[in-house]
Amino acid sequence: MSATTGVSLDVVRELRAVCGEDHVVDTPEQLKGCSSNICSDPAVAIWPGSAEEVVAVLQLAGRKGLGIIPAGGRTQPVFGENQQPYAVLCTSRLTEVEHYDHADLTVGVGAGMTVAQLNAMVSADHLVFAPDPRLPERCTIGGLLATAGQGPLRHGYGGVRDFCIGVRFVTGDGRRAKGGGRVVKNVAGYDLMKLLIGSYGTLAVITSASFKLFPAPRQTRTFLAEFASATEALQFRDLIMRSPLAPMCLELVSPGAGKLMRPETTSDAWVMCVRASGSDAVLARYRKELGSAITREMDGEDEVKLWRGIQDFPINAEDWQDNARIHWLSLVVSTVSVVVPPADVHSVIEIVMRAAVPEVYGAAVVGRVGIGHVLAYLWIMNDEAPSDPSARVIDELGTRLSPLANISRSGARSPWALPPAQLMSMRAVKRALDPNNVLRGREIF
Amino acid sequence: MRIPAVVDQLRKIAGRDAVLDRPEDLMLYEYDAGVRKCTPAAVVFPQNTEHVSQIMRLASSAGFPVVARGAGTGLSGGSISPEGGVVLAFARMNRILEVDAENMRAVVQPGVVNQTLSDNVAHLGLYFAPDPSSQKACTIGGNVAENSGGPHTLASGVTVNHVTGMTVVLPSGEVVRFGGKAAECSGYDLTGFFVGSEGTVGIVTEIIVKLLRRPERVATLLAIFETIDDGARTVSAITAAGITPAALEMLDGWTLRAVEAACHAGYPLDAGAVLLIELDGLAEQVEEQAEAVREVCLQQKAREVRRAKDEAERALLWKGRKNAFAALGRLAPSYYSQDGVVPRTRIPAVLQFIEGVAKKYGLRIGNIFHAGDGNLHPLILFDPRDPKQLELVQQAGRDILEYCVSVGGSITGEHGVGLEKRDLMPLLFTDEDLDVMLSLRNAFNAAGVLNPGKLFPTTRMCAETRGPSSNPVLIREGM
Secondary structure (H helix, E strand, O other): OOOOOOOOHHHHHHHHHHHOHHHEEOOHHHHHHHOOOOOOOOOEEEOOOOHHHHHHHHHHHHHHOOEEEEEOOOOOOOOOOOOOOEEEEEOOOOOOEEEEEHHHOEEEEEOOOEHHHHHHHHHOOOEEOOOOOOOOOOOEHHHHHHOOOOOOOHHHHOOHHHHEEEEEEEEOOOOEEEEEOOOOOOOOOOOHHHHHOOOOOOOEEEEEEEEEOEEOOOOEEEEEEEEOOHHHHHHHHHHHHHOOOOOOEEEEEOHHHHHHHOOOOOOOOEEEEEEEEOOHHHHHHHHHHHHHHEEEEEOHHHHHHHHHHHHHOOOOHHHHHHOOOOHHHHOEEEEEEEEOOHHHHHHHHHHHHHOOEOOOEEEEEEEEOOOOEEEEEEEEOOOOOOOOOHHHHHHHHHHHOOOOEEEEEOOOOOOOOOOOOOHHHHHHHHHHHOOOOOOOOOOOO | OEHHHHHHHHHHHHOHHHEEOOHHHHHHHOEOOOOOEOOOOEEEOOOOHHHHHHHHHHHHHHOOOEEEEOOOOOOOOOOOOOOOOEEEEOOOOOOEEEEEOOOOEEEEOOOOEHHHHHHHHHHHOEEOOOOOOOOOOOEHHHHHHHOOOOOOHHHHOOHHHHEEEEEEEOOOOOEEEEEOOOOOEOOOOHHHHHOOOOOOOOEEEEEEEEOEEOOOEEEEEEEEEOOHHHHHHHHHHHHHOOOOOOEEEEEEHHHHHHHHHHHOOOOOOOOOEEEEEEEEEOHHHHHHHHHHHHHHHHHOOEEEEEEOOOHHHHHHHHHHHHOHHHHHHHOOOEEEEOOOEOOHHHHHHHHHHHHHHHHHHOOOEEEEEEHHHOEEEEEEEEOOOOHHHHHHHHHHHHHHHHHHHHOOOEOOOOOOOOOOOHHHHHHHOOHHHHHHHHHHHHHHHOOOOEOOOOOOOHHHHHHHOOOHHHOOOOEOOOO
């Protein structure tokens, strides 16, 4: 038994035999960099270099009773408690390009490739990989799929479930398998992509995946409209949704979120950010339809900066790299993500903003309001404030909204703050793919 | 259990007039739009989820197979019952339960006809995007089971992209609800998993679907080519120009002449191939794209690019495309339709291969396909009264699908695996892939009561699970 980790030295030796000496670490010093949002204290960290090695690791883990937590770029804001002992399986060596033909608008890459690397590769051919999760320089393809990650482009392009066309993976019991394929239309066999997307690494370790790509827009423009209240802003959203316009992004930024993004801002406005692509004539049409509500237009670097701020909110890449988050972030007690039917967005914002108490709690909201996704941030403004206000927010959301609403909260042990309604069926799926509960990184059941 | 006893039980559940068991009635349920046949022991018409639940409890305890059926328009044999099975027909569960225009959702029963939903929400400026060629007859329940596509799924996606929730009856009779009206719901995406599962893991009794806003402008172009190669090359040239049309369909010259004779849609009789290209969206964008597409087509040697002048002309062009399968019925007693997919850059090569297959087997093969997404529908004409012809046709179909897989494609893009392609699954999937899928099927349907004998190769079903081979079936009196 290793004195420091609680994992048998034999197990570590066997893991090294599978992945190589340099790709398994188990001392506290070496593991320091592996502590993350996903796992606080891994006993051992492994970097398999191929799907075959992932198979061997999972089969070994099953035999030895070792828990495995797959990890990509560790960009998710959800914390969890883990049962010991467990190993973190890092996918960063799985970066192979399996197929890419720009004329087919499809690509297949290893789970460890980052979203930014993939976009850099395809942008040379004027294509775009549409998912724009937070911190794309760190967020991996595997992590994006496992957490059903998304960003502002979700509004115009759809979610990753809409354009993941194939997935290769290793089940919790060490079977190497695939679903889908490399072509954009394919109904052969079960749609295992859907099952693994958003399963938080509890069913299988994703080793690679294939996607549809899109032609990159030739030019974009962002139109900003400011409102005194969320109610007025959402009325504007409704007008857009009923119009012929089809923006790439439609994002609502609360006054608090605006100030956090740009501390020099003094405005108390709710800002609706509408991003459009197309020719001059198309953009002129947007200008005409959006009318006098538009207070500002952005393009070029300013536009890129705005959307990167929204995409990464509340973190930005530089802060992350310095490992020193901005001051207010250290006081954030909860991040609440809520996906509801668009008509319920107003209720969600009301509930979140009621949690804001001057000088006690702060609340900020960024919302993909066209599709019903609201991200809320709650933080403590003075040291004497009672602890976490988010529990009350979650309770109220649970009471007011459909029990099927997708609500998650940082700090929770499960990715879903409200228990999913279909737990029995989920258990059946879990038993089918991970009967020995090797992949137990999230406490779902 | 003997048939009369089961029929009695089914009548107690669904009503006296809701069960068919006379041979002359059952004949109508022994086939779909494909080439296979098998007569069920009985057909029952449930009227609500509770009926389905009670029927599944009965089936699980008595051990007879149950096969869900919409309109029977499928092309893979997915809704054909094994001998002695009971068909669960959804003709009486055909209500639109709710239209939520604010959230752009509808809640429907599985027997709602695809086109009916779009017709019912048209006054709100909305529509349901998946549009299989059979949309005037096929049901949304069937679309969900097969994850159906259609010409306009190129830009809008297939059925799974338009379903956000469902009510499902499991083989045990348990009723479960997955998803909801929200774009994403908590928990595993079982809604997504159940779409396209071909009735093998549960029976869907309510479906929450997305509705889309009708586009401001639609432009429908007909690009006419002297050769099929020129048409095929144009497909990837359009994509390379950064344009994703709403639909991009191709018909070869031989097929379009049959279509024209049947439908008088305005297709040219002397062309080698045509592309039917539709663009939709904001008026300014559609006009720019229409011009760009016209230029690409002309660069790729299109003889002429016509644009539908009005909605009537557009409807006529689509009528021709959507009735193309039926039109070929004028040329032969039957046809065998394939559903392979290739990467779209391989379309010229696969068309040459199909031509070679036609020569090799001495068969006539027409080509109609969703060119934009590389989904081919070669139609192999034959006379089913000649068993040798059917054998040749099936071998030709297999050759084509093997080729599709060899260039990175798939054996089915929208018709499903069903009975027809179950033994071709090993072309695409390894034993371990199929083993994982089978373990998921068994998580919900271990006894194989639901739609046995579909989707999985027969060799695996016999060897590794309690599948149809060991499943008790209903016994007719006197057998």
